[in-house]
Amino acid sequence: MRDVAVVSFAQSPYVRQDLDRNEVEMLMPVITGAIERSGIPRKEIGFVVSGSCDYLAGQPFAFVNALDAVGAWPPIAESHVEMDGAWALYEAWVRLQCGDVDSALVYAFGKSSLGDIRDVLTLQLDPYYVAPLWPDSVSIAALQARALLDSGRYVERDFAEVAARSRRDATANPAAQVKGADAVDDLLAEPYIASPLRKHDCPPISDGAAAVVLAAGDVARSVCARPAWIRGIDHRIEAHALGARDLAESPSTRTAGERAGAHNGRAFDIAELHAPFSHQELILRDALGLDAGVRINPSGGALAANAVMVAGLARIGEAAMRIIEGEASRALAHATSGPALQQNLVCVMEAS
Amino acid sequence: MPEPLTAPHVLEYPYTRSVGPVMGAFFAALRERRIVGVRGSDGRVIVPPQEYDPTTSEALGELADVADAGTVTAWTWISAPRPKHPLQRPFAFALIRLDGADTAMLHAVDAGEEQVMRTGMRVRACWREEPRGDIHDIACFEREPEP
Amino acid sequence: MSDPVMVIATPIRLDYTYTAGQASSRFLRGLTERKLLGQRCPECRKVYIPPRGSCPTCGVPTAEDVECKDTGTVTTFCVVNIPFPGQAIRPPFVAASVLLDGADIALFHLLQEVDVQQARMGMRVEALWVPDEELRPSMESIRYFRPSGEPDAPYASYKDHL
Numbered sequence: 001m002r003d004v005a006v007v008s009f010a011q012s013p014y015v016r017q018d019l020d021r022n023e024v025e026m027l028m029p030v031i032t033g034a035i036e037r038s039g040i041p042r043k044e045i046g047f048v049v050s051g052s053c054d055y056l057a058g059q060p061f062a063f064v065n066a067l068d069a070v071g072a073w074p075p076i077a078e079s080h081v082e083m084d085g086a087w088a089l090y091e092a093w094v095r096l097q098c099g100d101v102d103s104a105l106v107y108a109f110g111k112s113s114l115g116d117i118r119d120v121l122t123l124q125l126d127p128y129y130v131a132p133l134w135p136d137s138v139s140i141a142a143l144q145a146r147a148l149l150d151s152g153r154y155v156e157r158d159f160a161e162v163a164a165r166s167r168r169d170a171t172a173n174p175a176a177q178v179k180g181a182d183a184v185d186d187l188l189a190e191p192y193i194a195s196p197l198r199k200h201d202c203p204p205i206s207d208g209a210a211a212v213v214l215a216a217g218d219v220a221r222s223v224c225a226r227p228a229w230i231r232g233i234d235h236r237i238e239a240h241a242l243g244a245r246d247l248a249e250s251p252s253t254r255t256a257g258e259r260a261g262a263h264n265g266r267a268f269d270i271a272e273l274h275a276p277f278s279h280q281e282l283i284l285r286d287a288l289g290l291d292a293g294v295r296i297n298p299s300g301g302a303l304a305a306n307a308v309m310v311a312g313l314a315r316i317g318e319a320a321m322r323i324i325e326g327e328a329s330r331a332l333a334h335a336t337s338g339p340a341l342q343q344n345l346v347c348v349m350e351a352s
Numbered sequence: 353m354p355e356p357l358t359a360p361h362v363l364e365y366p367y368t369r370s371v372g373p374v375m376g377a378f379f380a381a382l383r384e385r386r387i388v389g390v391r392g393s394d395g396r397v398i399v400p401p402q403e404y405d406p407t408t409s410e411a412l413g414e415l416a417d418v419a420d421a422g423t424v425t426a427w428t429w430i431s432a433p434r435p436k437h438p439l440q441r442p443f444a445f446a447l448i449r450l451d452g453a454d455t456a457m458l459h460a461v462d463a464g465e466e467q468v469m470r471t472g473m474r475v476r477a478c479w480r481e482e483p484r485g486d487i488h489d490i491a492c493f494e495r496e497p498e499p
Numbered sequence: 500m501s502d503p504v505m506v507i508a509t510p511i512r513l514d515y516t517y518t519a520g521q522a523s524s525r526f527l528r529g530l531t532e533r534k535l536l537g538q539r540c541p542e543c544r545k546v547y548i549p550p551r552g553s554c555p556t557c558g559v560p561t562a563e564d565v566e567c568k569d570t571g572t573v574t575t576f577c578v579v580n581i582p583f584p585g586q587a588i589r590p591p592f593v594a595a596s597v598l599l600d601g602a603d604i605a606l607f608h609l610l611q612e613v614d615v616q617q618a619r620m621g622m623r624v625e626a627l628w629v630p631d632e633e634l635r636p637s638m639e640s641i642r643y644f645r646p647s648g649e650p651d652a653p654y655a656s657y658k659d660h661l
Binding site: 354356357358359360361362363364365366367368369370371373375376377379380383485486 | 502503504505506507508509510511512513514515516517518519523524527528636
């Protein structure tokens, strides 16, 4: 396998609703930032791939507009996935394995504020048996949270502690949307949105964008003093039918972690887990076998900012930056897609 | 900066979906106030039925009758229903494993109040007045009285 | 067992509220004053209309407003013959790409007051604006384009904008 590393990352400040800028205007400084920080001239980037979802904008081919932020003349080699940008990064990593191009720009964007995101996400459910009942994304997550409580492994206080820690850590993240010093007991006094989930257990609704530049081998070494080398990357998906899964476990995360080399004996300094709901962090941590020594979501995670289609790529970017900036030597980043952690991607990165 | 310009946009599609013989049998049974599943490769009964086994990918077709009553395996209380929800009074979404089935199906439970909801409770389908052959033929599930 | 069910109806509806963004908002507000505002790219100097805040070839922000004239040249067109639900005008009618004087890309609108057989590349056209009370931040502030009466523009004047 060819050595590929993250050499730069940029993201927009995440906000509840960006009334002033359209997707292109929101994306442009992020792409410019990632490219400038990479040290690789724009025209030398060998491949461009994006992750977004047309349903957030309610327009087919809405993603094509975003190319205005990239500059597509002379023609560029470009691809797109209707998924979180983490999967666009996976495609870029695969592309770089071919050996004929040495760098790739990966970007993701989305304005969850345009429609009703809870209903938009309902359309990813089985269209014959489930979607006609319109169970929204919070209700689906709540079913999983109930299953986790029923397993006896965790209680609601554990969920609130994840939320409180995330908000506290987010105060150090200039891009984060939800931050603060809430006490766990105060959080637990709030009413349920969909039992057993309370507002703090749910992600904020966010508009935003993120971009990562990947580079291979010597190109990465020449532009970045301490690249975040991708030592393993894998993704797995489970059955679509919610009633056929054990919602309190994440076997796809477990397998993806094993295949990505998460258990090679070297400890992680940090793990950025894409858990839009607080209880999901607990399920993921268990599936990955992360012990108490691993710091989870120093960025605040998806509970602090959750631009749908961006948050998974942002986990990879946040984890990579801690390596690039010398804070961490080995990091795990995770991204999720689909209802109740149906599909999961794990990316293991190291400083050397 | 002047007020941002906004405009409403509606995405609306009438969608009619062809269902094929396996799902078609499920919906036909609903029209008769019955519920059927399909036998998986290992003999377990999958409800609602799927055309292919999720583990072996084998094509499935052997139908199996299941009861219209079963057990709640997970639930969430919706105290403030959203406009598109199936009920417009507080209710629960739940995963329900019908008697005779090995998997759970998602539907609404019209339990009346949150306090009676629990994993393991017994519920029974409440049928629409004039079933048409879609998932709404089950209007909701209701709590079966404790014996 | 009765006849199997062959189809089910699963209608969907999602409601959105779009925001125009800065560049589009300036353009749309310009229409209320009968102005056609494009934006110029600082690198390649091309003028884009309607502007979206970036140059699609250079990938850099465009911020310089450039007012284009409301006259221009038809670079290409399509005669719509097929009726469809929600159609505002009875077919046949002409949809045209109009390269406004001062712009580097063509803008899409209707071409009327001309027999559809007469529509042609190079035709010189002018905008017909709606009356004051109908002006809105919308492309509908221009009712349609119509022949201006000038001689056709030479091919060389628009061949690089096809």
